[in-house]
Amino acid sequence: MREPSAETTLPPPTERYTLLGWVYKNLLTPWYNALLTLLALWLIYAIFTPLLRWAFTAARWEVIAVNLRLLMVGQYPKEHLWRIWLSVHMLAFVVGLSWGSLARGRRRIGLFLLILPWLLALIPGFSIATRTHLLILPFVAFIAYWLARLGTSQVRKHLVTFWTSFFILFILLVRGLTPPDGWFPVVPTNVWGGLVLTFLLTVLGIVLSFPLGLFLALGRRSRLPAIRLVSIAYIELVRSVPLVTILFMAQIMLPLFLPGNMNIDRVVRAIVGIVLFTAAYQAENVRGGLQAIPHGQYEAAYALGLNGFQTNLFIILPQALRHVIPVLVGQFIALYKDTSLVAIVGLLDLLGIAKSILAQPAYVGTQREVYLFISAIYWLFSYVMAYLSQRLEKTLGVGER
């Protein structure tokens, strides 16, 4: 049979509407749709007019402008702020790389992200240094974007490596390496705060909980009943209690569990709680990936003479973890939001700092402004990460192959 030529087959006619036609079809056609449209319009009016009026007239946004540094970095010493700026530039670079290698034809959102630092630089109340950094940021991201465009497939292959090394460098930079009089002094955790602490808790939580979660997942699928039962008990126990209780336990009971007068600081305690909590969820994520591996892979590995350890390390895990990457990003986002709970046990993360700002007499009654602002920050990063992970899922072709 002959293929019909391009001249004889026309593409199906695209639907075209005039503006009025579109409105008629989408908003008015069955009578109840018109009613719904009216209802929606009324809702939009009822919600957004008071909100906008408040935001532009009554709101006292100066509380944000004055305390912006506190909200972002907490009490982090001024002479070491460059470390955080360096981390931010590195983040911009990695995001630029990801964008350049993953997003095709989604220039507009990328453009918005590029301009965002410049928009932020317009906000009154920033120092010259802050403004300069904000002005440079889009260039860093842009350079990374074009670098990624040059070798898309190469960059895409190593994207996970880039992100992992960024996380590790970020932790090292913020914490420091040497004692206070050395060349790269350690900044004590009690001055970590604000958005930086939120990020640190998230990153450390994910990175440290991953190995534990991996072992628990493998343990849950083990053929040895003792290991399996212990893994199941741990996973199910942790997953069925709220994170607050575990954070509380880590704050109060961890010091009791340790010998003598060994003292560990509050941030570390919170991290231990977060890691113990997240590991159970990571285990379930990894298990999902493990279950996606057909049994033939195990049998083939066995037939090749690999032992159980080798099978897992060389055959199963590399395939399983590839399936898990999008879920892992989802876990990252969930943890990013969950770190706000450390404010309950008294740490000064983004939410904790917000609360302490509101305790100052000068800013009584500005709860709406402050909480809206930090909600916006939480929302922004969480949304961008969710969006990136969706792209990642498509590009990696999970489930298609």
Place this chain on the structure above:
Amino acid sequence: MRRSTSIPLWRDERFLRIFGQVLFLLILFVFLGYLINNMLQALKQQGLALGFSFLRLTSGFDIGEVLIPYDRSSTYGRAFLVGLLNTANVSLLGIVFATLIGIVVGVARLSRNFLVQLLARIYIEALRNIPLLVLLIFIYSGVFLKLPQIRQALYIGPVMFSNRGVFAPWPIPTDGYPAFRLFLLLGLLAAAVTWFVLWRHGQRTGRPPLTWFWSLLVWLAFTVIGLVVFSPFEMEYPRLEGLRVLGGKRLTPEFMSLWSGLVIYTSAFIADVVRAGIQAVPKGQTEAARSLGLSSFQTLRFVVFPQALRVIVPPLTSHYLNLTKNSSLAVAVGFPDLFSVSGTILNQSGRAVEVIALAMSIYLSLSLLTSLFMNWYNRRIRFVER
């Protein structure tokens, strides 16, 4: 000479397996024992011994909201119970309303109407990406505590909104109430009989009628008739006298912000689950059902809905569990739920280990109960493979 065919012990897989497990358990127990030993030492230094006898001691603190009689002379055990009931109460109410709103928003997200779809999408995307704790604190300190004072209270219908809480009209039982209760029981019986008759009819003819719908209708009819005949309730409206509000039901700002925060937040997740569930049913199913001559309602009821439900129920379960666990954030808005009451008990009695263990095991059993129920339901609606 006979060669020994047995493998040496250190290469015998059966032996290695058992040995590995024993070793693993041994290390685990030694590690746990070490931790617990440290803890006991530390407690001994503080002059404390483990034990739950403190639950019978007098608590000596007040709780703002109680569902059962409680005062400061009650025991710690009763305080726990008060907290547990508060948690159960707010979780149940939250689950019901979050499901309702979630279904509405989820369906709206699939609407052909552009504006409705847009609103639903904004709702879902905005709420899914902010932490619940921030939302709760915002609702509490930015909305409910910022309501006008009692004298300038807002009225929406008969409901009164002020910074001291929401005051709603509440039914007060009258003399007719016991008779009404009996009548309702009768209605329940009638509904059960209806259900059974219709079910039998369905079994006989192979054409199941809307069993649940009709029995519910019978029960509702009994309720309405009972309400008219016995007039068992008298509506009591809140009214202002001086600076006090008399009558009606007071819902504290703490309860309102926790409840509405949980509902708003969870409903966004449920909406997404519902959307995914409906989209998971292939369009061919609807078309096939319609071409078999089913009406559009029958298509929805017998073809689309049962299939969507299978996709929806497992994630819905986990969101219900999340809501229950998230209700522990009540501590941030000052609502006395299980966790925040536990915190108070911990501070009063100094029994950190016991209190935390107790609170955690209660959450554990709540979660187990919910997932048992949902698993049972999931099995009922599961696709029967032949």
